[in-house]
Amino acid sequence: MRWRTRKRTGIRTQMAAGFGIFALCTVTLLWVFQIFLLTPFYQAIKTQEAGRISRQVIKELDGGELAPAAYALCARTGASIFVSDELGREYVGYKYGFSESLAYDLTRRERAALFEEVNLMGGEYTRIFSDRLLLYAVTVRTPAENHRLVVIETEITPLDSTVETLTVQLICLTLILLPLGIALAVAISRRIAKPITEINESAKRLGEGDYSVRFGGRGSREVGELADTLNFAAEELSKTDGLRRELLANVSHDLRTPLTMIKGYAEVMRDLPGENTPENVQIIIDEAGRLNDLVNDLLDLSRLQAGVLEISRERFDLTGSIKEILTRYDKLADFSFPFEPEENIYVMADKLKISQVVYNLVNNAVNYAGADKTVALTQEVIGNDVRISVTDTGEGIPQDKLRDIWDRYYKVDQEHRRAQVGTGLGLSIVKNVLDLHGGSYGVISELGKGSTFWFQLPIDKERNDENESKTAE
Known part of the structure; x- marks a missing residue:
């Protein structure tokens, strides 16, 4: 569905x-x-105003200034003010102007009844009459033990x-x-x-493969930052796509060359009498080996970049391993590989993978070596790390290319040539293996003088101390 x-x-x-x-x-x-x-808010405000007036009157109940204070409040606020006791006797009675008033006309008995009613209601009473008059009454007991009823009346203006x-x-x-x-x-x-x-x-x-597209950055700051990020992504995708196409072309060439030679020599040996010689057979074997190495390097690079290749760390003699690797280049009679370490250094790493790093760096130096055909290796202890450097005397690498040579699919020279040794995928493998180990690596190069590729790993102090002790004995 x-x-x-x-x-x-x-x-x-x-x-x-x-x-x-x-x-x-x-x-x-x-x-x-x-x-x-509007009306409920207005009535609530008038009620709060009456409450404030009553509290000011209550402060003067036991003093001798009750009448003047009530009169002043009446004149200032426009409210009518009445004070009586529980028996209905009136102490203060001020009516504001000609305003309407209910309390002004109450008899003594009615005032006493109002006192009892307010007292039964908790000591406070509020009521609005005919939407025109608000009556606020409160009973109090003064510090002098006098019971008083304070009545505040105020007019409510019609809001229609x-x-x-x-x-x-x-x-x-x-x-x-x-x-x-x-x-x-x-x-x-x-x-x-x-x-x-x-x-x-x-x-x-961009998703359809048009890497030339550019994103406009008009609008807010966030939109501009998004456009810049997408423009950078488009440039990187365009670069990666170009390098991928170049790699496919180069790998296809490298695959086709040994296959062509194997097929050609096999046909010669089949069709021409006397050509089934050990030399021709050895050429077929060598080309098949080169083809096998290329396929293995492609598989290793694919697994490294996919993150599915695990490393198996062990303590081993890095110096001795490099010496052993260099003995395998004896067949390159025209090349020299000077390597004179002062001591043997042990590291904790994947011996096979680190050997692969050394192989690839040496192969890269051989392929780009100068006329003297010298590939020099050095070992240097820097703090708690050991640095291995591989130097050639070739053409060197332009400064603007140094940052990119470790990138996926990258190749400095655009004219593809067949490597003397190795498969031409070495630097990509070196980068990924050292990243797995958490090691550092880099390159120093000068045009016309050659290049030095190096990598650095932590020294295994325990094994090195043991080695020094045995040497001393």
């Missing part, structure tokens, strides 16, 4: 919808707070006209904000989404 992938909403649509929802929520909140909650005015204003704001919000949402989302859309289209071309 084939599943259908639901088409995702674009960033432009999402941003436009987000801005539109934000504008709608803003307008909705304005309607809720300015119209529907205010609400009507706000309604008209909010309708106008709604008609302006919603279209404006949608227009801004579309404009901003288009500005942000356009460079991302362009990058997406360019990325599709």
Whole structure:
């Protein structure tokens, strides 16, 4: 069964919808707070104001300045203030101007009844009459053990006209904000989404193999950084693809050459009497061996780069191993391989893989050696490490190429030539083996004077100490 992938909403649509929802929520909140909650907020504020006035009156209950203080509060706040005791006797009664008042006309008995009612309700009572008058009453017991009833009355201004005015204003704001919000949402989302859309289209071309594509960096800083990263990736992919094609061509050439020679000599030996000589047979064997080495190197490089090749560490004599390797180059009569170490150095590493590193570095030096055909090896102790260097006197490598020679598929000279020894894949194998060991490596080269390739590994101190002790004895 084939599943259908639901088409995702674009960033432009999402941003436009987000801005539109934000504008709608803003307008909705304005309607809720300015119209529907205006009256409750206003009444709550008036109640808090009455409470503050009552607390100021309570501070003066036991003092001799109660009447002047109440009068001043009445004049300043516009609230009517009344103070009586539990028996309804009135101590203060100030009505503000000609404002409406319920407490002003209460009899002594009614004031006493109000005291009991407020007391039964927990000592505080609030009520709004006809949406025009707020009555706030509180009973207290003063430090002098006097019981008092404090009543604050304040007028509530009708908000009908205010609400009507706000309604008209909010309708106008709604008609302006919603279209404006949608227009801004579309404009901003288009500005942000356009460079991302362009990058997406360019990325599709890159995925189809068009490595010449370039990504524009217009827009925000993050979009610019993304474009720079993708441009770098496109350049690296283009470079890798070119080197891969070159490697395939070179490997095909290296595979074809021994196969052609094997086939040619085999046909000669079959068709011509007397050509079945040991020399011809040896050529076929040598070419078959070269072909086998090339295939093995390709497999090793593939496994190393895939990370599936494991190393088996052991303590071994690195110096002795190099000497043994150099004896196998005796058949190259025209070449000399000077190597004069001061002592034998032991390391903890994969002996077979490190031998492969030495082989490949020596083979590379042989292939690019100068007219003197000398490949010099040196061993140097640097701190707790040992450095092995392989030097040739060939043409050298340009400075701008030194950083790239370890790259996958890289080849300094574009004109492919058949290696005298090895397969031509050595430096890639060297890099991957030393990376597995955590070792360091590098190259120093000067045009016209040759190159020095080196690698460095930690010394196994324990075995070296034992070796020195045996030498001393």
